[in-house]
Amino acid sequence: MRVSKLFTKTLKNVPADEVSKNAQLLIRAGFVYKEMAGVYAYLPLGLRVLENIKQIVREEMNAIDSNELIMTTLQRREVWEKTTRWSDEVVDVWFKTRLKDDTELGLGWSHEEPIVEMLKNYLHSYKDLPVSLYQFQTKMRNELRAKSGIMRGREFVMKDMYSLHDSKEALDAYYEKTIEAYKRVYDRLGIGDDTYVTFASGGAFTKFSHEFQTICDAGEDVIYLHRGKNIAVNEEVIDEAVAELGISRDELEPVKTAEVGNIFNFGSQKTDEMGLYYTAQDGSQKSLYIGSYGIGITRVMGVIAEKLSDDKGLVWPEAVAPYNVYLVSIGDVVAQADDLYKKLQEAGITVLFDDRNERPGAKFADAELIGLPYRVTISERLLAEGKLEFTVRKTGETELLTLEDLIARIGE
Structure with a gap:
């Protein structure tokens, strides 16, 4: 993509009411547009990051x-009333509306009840089990506060997955398998070393859950961490959890974190409440066991932006960056820069080519603000030496390389 053709541009200023670092950087770098508090549009660069995160997940x-599908955003009141979670006293984040015939509807904040209701049409026998379904969908939550940029939104993209099993043991096994899958996700996203499986409250879901918390100064949570035993407990359940885990609070270190995932083991409660059963091999009707597993896609993007940035701008891990390389041309090298742009793409490298008629300092500043993993500079002086300037955004390390060596270096 040529910068001259890219729909967006970097900005010097951000909305006066935007206090979060992640949103300030993402707005200035042209990744998002702020519609209102907790509501953001994702511009082409931001959308590419979201799609890269989604693909890893x-x-x-x-x-x-698990099988991917997509459910509806509009939710029927009667489905949620079966578990009492339609009540604003039980779930206080509903957005509700009415059809023209005065039928009351909700805008989906989660999908346990609709999934169970749908599966009444498809799950009948032990032969149909197990089943696991997931989706990427825009959720709506009427959050009281939305001051953390895209780390806490009223409208956000979430991956939610639901699995159903014929026994507690089968659910427990899949639950543990999902924990390992989540660990792989965060490793690939570049935040795995600072992300901990955390004992937490179940909130509107169940008594307890497990969160995935990433150490982050801008996070809204505090976890208590035992690094030696790799135990983490959310502050909100610390007293109950330490007793259950058999550890002392004095052994734990308080750390500020941001939640990047949450999983729940419902047992058979949800399916029993909604009347979903299966026919066992002996012909009897038995309860189904359900787990629910979420990752906030936009929230993860915000945490990465917040945590991995520096005083110059964003610093994207290669796996999620919108492009691999920011190509800067300096001076009268139009034809050579165009040729280099094509050769890098032919080598399978995604490139954002700054072909604008701007001074070098402005191009370098935008390269650092946008935060692609590598910057490649071409100029008359460098061409005379048969070299290109290669800079790593994360470290600032700069080398002069031939095209062949540069391509090999990026592919390492």
């Missing part, structure tokens, strides 16, 4: 035999 969910 998709690959890992497919690897544990």
Whole structure:
């Protein structure tokens, strides 16, 4: 993509009411547009990041035999009333609306009840089990506060997955398999070393859950961490959890974190409440066991932007960056820069080519703000030496390389 053709541009200023670092950087770098507090549009660069994150998540969910689908955003009141979660006293984040015939509807904030209701048409026998389904969908939550940029939105993209099993043991096994899949996701996203499986409250879902919390100064949570035993407990359940885990609070270190995932083991409660059963091999009707597993896709993007940035701008991991290389041309090298742009793409390298008639300093500043993993500079002086300037955004390390060596270096 040529910068001259890219729909967006970098900005010097951000909305006066935007206080979060992640949103300030993403707005300035042209990744998102702020519609209102907690509501953001994702511009071409931002959309590419979201799609890269989604693809990593998709690959890992497919690897544990889950099937992708997409459910509806509009939710029927009567489905949620079966579990009492239609009530604003039970779930306080609903957005609700009415059809022209005065039928009351909700805008989906989660999908456990609709999934179970749908599966009444498809799950009948032990032969139909197990089943795991996931989706990427825009969720709506009427959050009281939305001051953390895209790390806490009222409208956001989420991956939610649901698995159903014929026994507690089968659900427990899949639950553990999902934990391992989530760990692989965060490793691939570049935040795995600082992300911990955390004992947490189930909130509107169940008594307890497991969160995936990433150490982040801008996070809204505090977890208590035992690094030696790799145990993490959310502050909100610390007293109950330490007793259950058999550890002392004095052994734990408080750390500020941001939640990047959450999973719940419902047992058979949800399916029993909604009347979903299966016919066992002996002909009897038995309960189904359900798990629910979420990753906030836009939230993860915000955490990466917040955590991995520096004073110059964003610093994207290669796996999620919108492009691999920011190509800068300096001076009268139009034809040579065009040729280099084509050769890099032919080598399978995605390139954002700054072909604007701008001074070098402006191009370099935008390259650092946008935060692609590598910057490649071409100029008359460098061409005379038969070299290109190669700079790693994360470290600032710069080398002069031939085209062949540069391509090999990016492919390492």
